[in-house]
Every structure is written in structure tokens, then in C-alpha cells.
Amino acid sequence: MxxxxxxxxxxxxxxxxxxxxxxxxxxxxxxxxxxxxxxxxxxxxxxxxxxxxxxxxxxxxxxxxxxxxxxxxxxxxxxxxxxxQHAVNRLRIGATITIGSSILPQFIERYRCENPDTEIFAGISNTASISQKLVNNELDIALVEGVVKSPELVSTPKLKDFLVLACGKGHPFYSKPSLHSQDLQDMDFVMREPGSGTRELFEQYLARHHVHIKIALEYNNPEAMRQAILVNRCMAVISVRLLEDAARANEVRLFQSQGQEWNRTFNLVYHKNKHVTKAMRRFCTLLDQCSDWTNPPLLPMRPLLD
Missing domain, CATH: 1.10.10.10 (Winged helix-like DNA-binding domain superfamily/Winged helix DNA-binding domain)
Structure with a gap:
């Protein structure tokens, strides 16, 4: 008790x-x-x-x-x-790489403007690493895209997101009006590192559809993955948020799972025994108010059939 x-x-x-x-x-x-x-x-x-x-x-x-x-x-x-007793209020925020590369910078700036008395530290890593830091009390609160497995952590869905299959202009799939899951068999992919929520979701999809791919490159950096799509002719499954500019410029073609198997949420996570401070409460309140610009972008999609 x-x-x-x-x-x-x-x-x-x-x-x-x-x-x-x-x-x-x-x-x-x-x-x-x-x-x-x-x-x-x-x-x-x-x-x-x-x-x-x-x-x-x-x-x-x-x-x-x-x-x-x-x-x-x-x-x-x-x-x-x-x-x-602290001279400065502090908030230690964790975020996974997709979130840290898309919405977190704007969110932190907005938080700082509304809470100038709070000193913010932000750490970016994959879901497994962020979860461990929360368990070890190295972070106060976090936003993650993967499944939190530790029973010590409370995880609450907050923001919508989904993954897309992406390929560049030089790829043979760029001009195709649709794809089937079996079309991915033995194709070259750039993948996120083990421990990534994005990678785990895609690997579950591959297992369900009995598809084997070739991992040609493995990165934990969204910009490096984008370059691998454009230059190295690799495919990738990645958050739609990270390819918005490239998609609008027609540099990449995006395919969306018709079975909605890649729909997911960004989850608010903290330790179950953590005292919820005023800074944490302000963080959560602001997060609830930011749905106007934190929703996934609306982009042209082609179907990936199951």
C-alpha cells in the first residue's frame, strides 16, 4: 500500500x-x-x-x-x-525522436512563454530509453510514441499520429497508384533503431502479413532517414509528421495502410508514484489546449492494401 x-x-x-x-x-x-x-x-x-x-x-x-x-x-x-524551496521551478521533459523532431520544439517555446518562471530540460531518445529514465526519476514527464511496458509507469493517450510508407522519386514504387503488403517482400528499407516505437509497430505489421524486408540502413535520426529515402532509394515507414515538407514538394510518395494498422497515439507518461507538480500540471493543461496544431498534417496519400 x-x-x-x-x-x-x-x-x-x-x-x-x-x-x-x-x-x-x-x-x-x-x-x-x-x-x-x-x-x-x-x-x-x-x-x-x-x-x-x-x-x-x-x-x-x-x-x-x-x-x-x-x-x-x-x-x-x-x-x-x-x-x-527551489530557487527555480524545474520540469524535466522526455520525448521520443519523432515527437522531438516535430512538435516538441514549438511546444516547449509555447510553454516557456506562458511559464517564464520554469526552467526546462528536454531529453530526446527512443521509447525504451525514455521509459527507463522515468523509472529512474531522471525525467518528470514524457511524450512517447511507443508502447510503455513498465508497470511502474502511467501512460495516457493524448495526440493522434500515424505512420506512412515512403519512397523517393528514384524508387520504382513512386509512380504506382497503390501497393499491396506483399509488394514489400525483400525490398530495401531504412529502419529506426531497436527500442523505437515506430520500428516495433512496423515489425508487428510485417509479422502479421508474413513479409520479409531487407534492412539496408539503420538510423535514429529522422533527417538521415529522409536522405536515405531520397538518395539511397530505400523505403521507410515513418511518422507522417516527419515528411510533410518533402511530400508537399513531391520529393516523396506516401502510402497509407488501408487497414489503419499504423494508426497510433502519442502518450503522456510519468511514474505512477510521482508527485504531480504544478509544472507538470501546466504541461498537461497546455498539451490539451494544443490540438489545433498538433494534429497530423493532411497530405495526399496512396493506398497500401493488405
Missing amino acids: TIWHLQLFVAVAETGSMSAAAKQYMIRQPSVSQKISELESHYGVLLFERLGNRLHITEAGEKLLPLARDLTSRFNFLEDYMES
Whole structure:
């Protein structure tokens, strides 16, 4: 049992809803239900009953509530007091390479303009590396495009994204009106490095369709991948955000999976026991307000049939 369990218990008791508590703490409802179940198992009592569409606190829950409020209040006071001792508010942001190469620079600039009192550090790496840094408390919060596998981390979908298959003018597929998944068999590809969420999603697609490709080049740099598409006649599966300029200039041809197998989200991630600071709350609020320019670009696409 941790202070996190008690914080969620108080939130459910005060809002009367698991979903409202989840929204308050920026997590998914199943995570709240799991923590309440763990708390009930720890103490061997039932804390809430669902009657019809309403959640009712039990007698055991009523007895726990004032004690839990007192403990969480003292903990929050301690966190806020220690946070106030810093001469400068700090926020350590992590981002995966696609996000760091597309929306993060604009987002950080907007955050700095609205929060000049906050000192920002940003670290860019792949999903596996960013996840480990969050677990090790080397970062406060992150935006990642891959699947977060650590049970220590809370991951919430925030922004839409999708991958595209890209080839340059010198590639034989450039003039084709459509492609089939089997057309990719034994083709040369430039790929992201292992640990990349982009690579993992594409490799799952290849496995489902029993397609084997040749990895001719492996980069962790979007500009290097773009050059490999244009100059080395490699294909690549990459976020649509990273090829917007090249696509508008007709330097590359983009194919989109008709089965929507490459649709994904950018996820907000932080440690489940992390105290959500004011700087983190401001980060999340601003992220919710930025959907006007964080949506994927609308570009001409050709179909990749399954």
C-alpha cells in the first residue's frame, strides 16, 4: 500500500466516480479500479459498492476516509513545501525522436512563454530509453510514441499520429497508384533503431502479413532517414509528421495502410508514484489546449492494401 493508493481512494470517495478520479489524476479508469482493489485486498475490506449506476462508500470506507485525507493532506503539504524551496521551478521533459523532431520544439517555446518562471530540460531518445529514465526519476514527464511496458509507469493517450510508407522519386514504387503488403517482400528499407516505437509497430505489421524486408540502413535520426529515402532509394515507414515538407514538394510518395494498422497515439507518461507538480500540471493543461496544431498534417496519400 502506498500514498498513491490513498490519494486515489480519497478522489473516488469525494467525486463519487472512478472516471472522475481518473480524470483528476490524468490516468485511465482501469488504473483507478486496480488501485482500489489492491487497497481493499491489503486491508481485507470492501471500500465501495456499486448499486445501479452509482458508487457508494461502505462503512469501512467511511472509517478510512478521514485518516486517508489526513495522510494525503500532510504528504501534499510536504511535497509543495519542498518544491517551494527551489530557487527555480524545474520540469524535466522526455520525448521520443519523432515527437522531438516535430512538435516538441514549438511546444516547449509555447510553454516557456506562458511559464517564464520554469526552467526546462528536454531529453530526446527512443521509447525504451525514455521509459527507463522515468523509472529512474531522471525525467518528470514524457511524450512517447511507443508502447510503455513498465508497470511502474502511467501512460495516457493524448495526440493522434500515424505512420506512412515512403519512397523517393528514384524508387520504382513512386509512380504506382497503390501497393499491396506483399509488394514489400525483400525490398530495401531504412529502419529506426531497436527500442523505437515506430520500428516495433512496423515489425508487428510485417509479422502479421508474413513479409520479409531487407534492412539496408539503420538510423535514429529522422533527417538521415529522409536522405536515405531520397538518395539511397530505400523505403521507410515513418511518422507522417516527419515528411510533410518533402511530400508537399513531391520529393516523396506516401502510402497509407488501408487497414489503419499504423494508426497510433502519442502518450503522456510519468511514474505512477510521482508527485504531480504544478509544472507538470501546466504541461498537461497546455498539451490539451494544443490540438489545433498538433494534429497530423493532411497530405495526399496512396493506398497500401493488405
